[in-house]
Each structure stands twice: as C-alpha cells, then as structure tokens.
Amino acid sequence: MDVIEAISKRRSCRKFKDEPIPDEKVTALLEVARLAPSGGNIQPWRFVVVKSEETRNQLAQATPMPFVPKAPVVFVCCVDSQVFSPDTVGTRFHELKEAGAFLGTPLEEMRPEDYAKRRNSDPIAARAYLGLNAAIAIDHITLRAVELGLGTCWVMMFDQEKLKNILNIEERYHVIALLPVGIPQDVPGPRPRIPIKDVLLKEI
Structure with a gap:
C-alpha cells in the first residue's frame, strides 16, 4: 500500500471488532x-x-464517547512540556547541527545555548506548538494503522484532569487526544471533502 492509498482509505472508525491487537502492531504504530x-x-x-x-x-469516566473504551487498544497521546527546557532544546539543536541539518543556513553558526534562548515564552503559543508537532506523529499512526488493517479515530472530547488521575500521568504532560485503535467492524464510506478550488486561496 502506498501513501496516497493509505490517505484515501483512512476513516474515523467508531466500531471495532472484539479482537486483540498483536503487540508487534502496537509497536509498529509507536515506531x-x-x-x-x-x-x-x-x-x-x-x-x-x-x-x-x-x-x-x-x-469512560473521562470521555463521553462510548466507543473509546470498547476499542482493544487506546493510545493516550500526550506532549511533554519539559522538551522546552534550555538543556533539552540545546541538546536537540546540537544533534541537528551534528547531523548537518543546518548546512547553508544562518543556524549553522549558531550556538545551542543561543538557539535555546530564542524560544517563545508565551505559554499558550508554546502549548499550541507542542500540539501541532504531536499531531504529525499521531497522523503517522493513523496512516500506518490503515496499512496494518486497523482503524483509528481522533477523539478530543475528554476531561484532562480525570484522564491524568485515572492513568497517573505527571503534571508535566498534557493530553491532546485519545486514539482508539482496533480492527474496524465495518468500513465507512468516504466523507465529503471540499474541492481543491475552495482549498487553494491563490497561486502567485
């Protein structure tokens, strides 16, 4: 299955078969x-x-969506606020620099400690930035799941504090989505999408 086929076949699945998901498939999604x-x-x-x-x-105590606990596996997708610590930001920057990611750019000459100081300190913007990055990883999971014959559904209706209490999640983490995963009970049809002419604002 190629990428475009996985994208085309991906659906939000809210009904799952009562069958376990092999550990190797769970690991493949995490990978x-x-x-x-x-x-x-x-x-x-x-x-x-x-x-x-x-x-x-x-x-079920933390989400009104009754299909979530019925899935054989639920990924509770979080972000770690401590990735913004100066040491961690500097380390990640240094790794990229060593890998040659910044060749030919102004970042090539920047020191990790100076890069770490550039971070936006607005907590709302920081939370949004973390969520945006994590969404990329979650979408990777949804597409790989299609290839593995699995269904998923993004769920963003939940009680943050109840989830943290149930799962004993530390304060440094923020839950951004629940992702139930399982073998689809049926294959929903394609959902309506607006045409490209409504997506494209302009070509200049």
Whole structure:
C-alpha cells in the first residue's frame, strides 16, 4: 500500500471488532510516531498505551464517547512540556547541527545555548506548538494503522484532569487526544471533502 492509498482509505472508525491487537502492531504504530518530524527536533510526543479491559473501562469516566473504551487498544497521546527546557532544546539543536541539518543556513553558526534562548515564552503559543508537532506523529499512526488493517479515530472530547488521575500521568504532560485503535467492524464510506478550488486561496 502506498501513501496516497493509505490517505484515501483512512476513516474515523467508531466500531471495532472484539479482537486483540498483536503487540508487534502496537509497536509498529509507536515506531512511525517516533520517526515523525518536529520543529527543532524537539519530539514532544509521549503515549500511554491502554490495553487492559479494566483501565479501558475507566476511560469512560473521562470521555463521553462510548466507543473509546470498547476499542482493544487506546493510545493516550500526550506532549511533554519539559522538551522546552534550555538543556533539552540545546541538546536537540546540537544533534541537528551534528547531523548537518543546518548546512547553508544562518543556524549553522549558531550556538545551542543561543538557539535555546530564542524560544517563545508565551505559554499558550508554546502549548499550541507542542500540539501541532504531536499531531504529525499521531497522523503517522493513523496512516500506518490503515496499512496494518486497523482503524483509528481522533477523539478530543475528554476531561484532562480525570484522564491524568485515572492513568497517573505527571503534571508535566498534557493530553491532546485519545486514539482508539482496533480492527474496524465495518468500513465507512468516504466523507465529503471540499474541492481543491475552495482549498487553494491563490497561486502567485
């Protein structure tokens, strides 16, 4: 299956077969998330993989979506606020520099400690930036899932604090989405999409 086929076949799946997902497939999904790109290579995504029936049932206390706990696996997708610490930002920058990522750019001559000072200190903008980067990793998961014969569904209706309490997630992490994963019970048809002429603002 090529990328365009995976994109075309991806659907939001809300009904799953009562069949377990092999560990190797769960690992395959985590691996494509790990390979996702991120700004400054900060790699902020972190995941809690919920497999046990007991814990999945507890998730019902934190989301109004009844299909979430019925999926055999639920990825609780988080971001780590500590990736913005000066040491971590500097380390990631140094790694990119050593890999030759900045050749031919002004960043080639910049020191890691100076790069780390450039970060936007606005907490709202920082949270949005982390979420944007993590969304790339989550989308990698949704597309790889299609290739593996699995269905997923982005769920953003949940109670942050209840989730953290149920899963014992530290304060430094922020949950941005729930991603139930399983074998689709049926294959939904394509959803309506606006035409390219409405997507393209202009060509200049």
